[in-house]
Amino acid sequence: MPEPAPVSSILFPGRHHVLTRFQAEHLRALVAGELADTDGVAVACTGDVAVVWAVTSANHRGTRRNPVPAHRREAAIERFCLAEDLTGVVVGVVDVAPTDRFAELTVKTVAHETGGRWAPDPADTVVACSTASVAAMYRALGYRIVPVEDGSPDDPARPWDVLELLVAGDPAWRELAHPATVAVFDRYGLAESTRVICSDPVVGSEGGLTATREYRSYIAAFESAAQRKWDQARPYVQPGRIVDIGCATGAMLELAAAEPTLHESDLFGIEVARHLFDECEHRRAQGAFAANPNTFFVQANVLNGPVFPPSTVDTTTTFALTHEILSYGGGVPALEELAANVAAHTVPGGVWVNSDVCGPADGDRRVRLRLRTDDGDRPAAPVDLAALPAADVAPYLEGLSTRARFDQFAQDFRRAAGVPFGVDTDGDDVVLRLADAMEFLSKVSYTDNWLSEVHEQFCALDGDAWAQLVQRAGFEVDPRSGAWRNDWLVEHVFAPIAHLLDAATGEPLEWPDTHVLLVARKPELPGLG
Structure with a gap:
């Protein structure tokens, strides 16, 4: 050869x-x-x-x-x-x-x-x-x-x-x-x-918080709510350096970039998940933020240390972020660390606007949850969803009755979120903490991202607990902000499938708060207020 x-x-x-x-x-x-x-x-x-x-x-x-x-x-x-x-x-x-x-x-x-x-x-x-x-x-x-x-x-x-x-x-x-x-x-x-x-103990090898998240539906849900959330936050946003932590695809910053009164502001999006950061850069290349060329994106985990020098940020926004930090970053101590980091980079007189889900007031109260049993199947026991092909998870969940979906949730939430979820049964009714009842109802319709969502805890802090947390970090709470109830969820998600009752008397209860819009201001320096 x-x-x-x-x-x-x-x-x-x-x-x-x-x-x-x-x-x-x-x-x-x-x-x-x-x-x-x-x-x-x-x-x-x-x-x-x-x-x-x-x-x-x-x-x-x-x-x-x-x-x-x-x-x-x-x-x-x-x-x-x-x-x-x-x-x-x-x-x-x-x-x-x-x-x-x-x-x-x-x-x-x-x-x-x-x-x-x-x-x-x-x-x-x-x-x-x-x-x-x-x-x-x-x-x-x-x-x-x-x-x-x-x-x-x-x-x-x-x-x-x-x-x-x-x-x-x-x-x-x-x-x-x-x-x-x-x-x-x-x-x-x-x-x-x-x-x-x-x-980084939070971010996985592929740059996401969880390997089970289906990003297309996640992005669609976030962007569909962007205008509503921006409308809530806009009255409190101060011009200057504006930072959106957990910016997802940059939908909020696109709205900020279009605001004539913010054209002189520098806009920064901080995103830890690679899939979302890449989408921000893709959208910027397509001109989504052209109205304000001073729009920048940084891939970072804010729990790993400061991203900005002390006292250099006028407005920080966090939309649908803090429950993920709570769930993946290490519980309430991680939220306290976030609050401390935000306080450190905020200028005196600057503001932090946080919009997210929250727990109900009096979350430890025992309640009775009566769920529909006639809207789907009810297997003898929950299954291991992780063993199913990914494409089969959502159809399986959607075929369950609400009551059966609760049993599936109880198993999956305990396993994935790693928090107690105590339940007593009384016939088809379940008796549990109010916070745990809302934990289930807030996720009951998330079949597309179920295996991701059951990792996440929504109801660890109520509105008062949130206010106390940011006050400990050195902020003052704007009295116009606080917990509120999303009545669209009540009408379209909760009420059609569930009755919330007093555990002892069986009397109907008002649906509790589901979200918080918290506006926290850093005090002015003495003599400058």
């Missing part, structure tokens, strides 16, 4: 968050013709051989799986190639769901993004790869494979191992990483941001 022709390109796919000294040694040896492929055949390279860096998950950032943005990875690669006297070509490859066509996608992306100039051809390209499953995909396409770390008897640290040392605070990462990576990390503060992202 004739010797293979020299190769003119080395395709090096990977996320490339960290480049290592070993990779530099390996590529130098490969270019010099000192290495062989997995079949033991020596690899000869042309004098002008190029390393084609396929940077995967290039559109994915701010998560444990991808803590370093692609443009910083590219900067380190370019610096690496310059230092090692290598010809480098960098191509970003979008993040995709697991697929056995990933190698094909990467090859086609490189060909497209380079206008065909560096289109990988098995006849003149080898693939440098140490991930067996990925290497197998390229081999199936006809490429020769040159292992990287897998091909070394010294078992060198892989890039992800080096990243984990960085996250753990072990200075050894600096000795293992290539100086190009160290320089870029130092210049842009990436070591600290990577530690924060990878150590």
Whole structure:
């Protein structure tokens, strides 16, 4: 069999968050013709051989799986190639769901993004790869494979191992990483941001609070309510620096950007969930915030520390956010931490407007909940919804009677939210705390996102408890704000399926407050009020 022709390109796919000294040694040896492929055949390279860096998950950032943005990875690669006297070509490859066509996608992306100039051809390209499953995909396409770390008897640290040392605070990462990576990390503060992202106890590896959230319906629900919530908050919003924490897709900021009286304001959206942050940036690119070009978005978890310097924010808004911090961030102490952080960045005389669900007053009161039994099936026992195909969860729930859906909720809420949910039964009636009754009724219709919503606690704080919490943080509560009842929910959701009764007498009870609009002001400095 004739010797293979020299190769003119080395395709090096990977996320490339960290480049290592070993990779530099390996590529130098490969270019010099000192290495062989997995079949033991020596690899000869042309004098002008190029390393084609396929940077995967290039559109994915701010998560444990991808803590370093692609443009910083590219900067380190370019610096690496310059230092090692290598010809480098960098191509970003979008993040995709697991697929056995990933190698094909990467090859086609490189060909497209380079206008065909560096289109990988098995006849003149080898693939440098140490991930067996990925290497197998390229081999199936006809490429020769040159292992990287897998091909070394010294078992060198892989890039992800080096990243984990960085996250753990072990200075050894600096000795293992290539100086190009160290320089870029130092210049842009990436070591600290990577530690924060990878150590975040709240956000998952994909950059969301929960892996079960169906974002399309979540986004639709949020945006449909945006105008109503903005109308509530607008009378209290002060111009200047306006920050919307948990901005979702930026719907509130789009309304703020359109306000003539806020055109001189700087608008900031803070969003932790990658899916939503990406949508904010997409909408900005499409001109959604063109009315105020000083609109910015930051992907951050506000519980990890200050996002803004002290006393620099005139208005902070939080819409439908605080119940998620309560549920995923660590309970009421997390809300207290949020309040302290908001108080710290608020200017004297500035305002925090919080709109969210809340618990009923006298939430420990025992009540009787009489639920419909004739509007669906009632199985003998709840099922494990997590074991069903995702597409089957909502139809199953929608086929249950309200009473059966309560039993399913009781099981799922205890398991997912990790809070007590004590229930006594009296025939078909259930007797429980008022707060727990409202916990169920506030989520009964959320079948599309059930497995996500049962993680979340809505009713831990009532209006008075909220007021006390922000006062402890140093705010004063505007007397026009407080808890209120959403009568649309009463008419269209609660009343058609449930009766709320006194546990002892069976007398009907008024439906309680369901939401809070809390306006908290930071006191003026003495002599400036």
